Amino acid sequence: MPSYWLMKSEPETYSIQDLERDGRTMWDGVRNYQARNNMRKMKEGDLVLYYHSRQDPPAAVGQAKVVREAYPDPTQFDEKSRYFDAKASEEDPRWWLVDIEWVETFPSPVALSDIKSESALGDMVLVNNSRLSVQPVKKAEFDRVRTMAGG
DNA sequence: GCCAACGTTGGC
DNA sequence: GCCAACGTTGGC
Numbered sequence: 067m068p069s070y071w072l073m074k075s076e077p078e079t080y081s082i083q084d085l086e087r088d089g090r091t092m093w094d095g096v097r098n099y100q101a102r103n104n105m106r107k108m109k110e111g112d113l114v115l116y117y118h119s120r121q122d123p124p125a126a127v128g129q130a131k132v133v134r135e136a137y138p139d140p141t142q143f144d145e146k147s148r149y150f151d152a153k154a155s156e157e158d159p160r161w162w163l164v165d166i167e168w169v170e171t172f173p174s175p176v177a178l179s180d181i182k183s184e185s186a187l188g189d190m191v192l193v194n195n196s197r198l199s200v201q202p203v204k205k206a207e208f209d210r211v212r213t214m215a216g217g
Numbered sequence: 218g219c220c221a222a223c224g225t226t227g228g229c
Numbered sequence: 230g231c232c233a234a235c236g237t238t239g240g241c
Contacts, residue, residue: 099225123240124239221239221241224237226234226237
């Protein structure tokens, strides 16, 4: 049985349309331990709500699937990368990532305001800790958001 | 673009 | 190990 997650991205950086075009991507650049730890718990086949932050309105915009379990984020070793981390080494990586694959772009995105006004979604991490960029979601929450997205 | 909330760093 | 200073996130 898959687990469910929510991953945030600023659409200007990497949108659901970019993921749809690319098919799959490496979720690099996460530099928060809690978010990293969540990625390390992910299993192949887990499902992800794709969320656009810092857009108007912020919204859940689609669905993705974990296709490769956690491995070291190569950008932490790349001095030219903005994600370079001098304290990380190949022997002792700090940052991990997963690969995800596009599943669906929602026919109608579910705005944060709609999520907040849905009482069944009141316990979502999204509603209570707005900063965590990779977070667990309950199956019932995932299904509810999917239903609200129509189509 | 502002700024509150949160996370991290580093001096002590 | 505390906590002030700083940096980042992300809703508004």
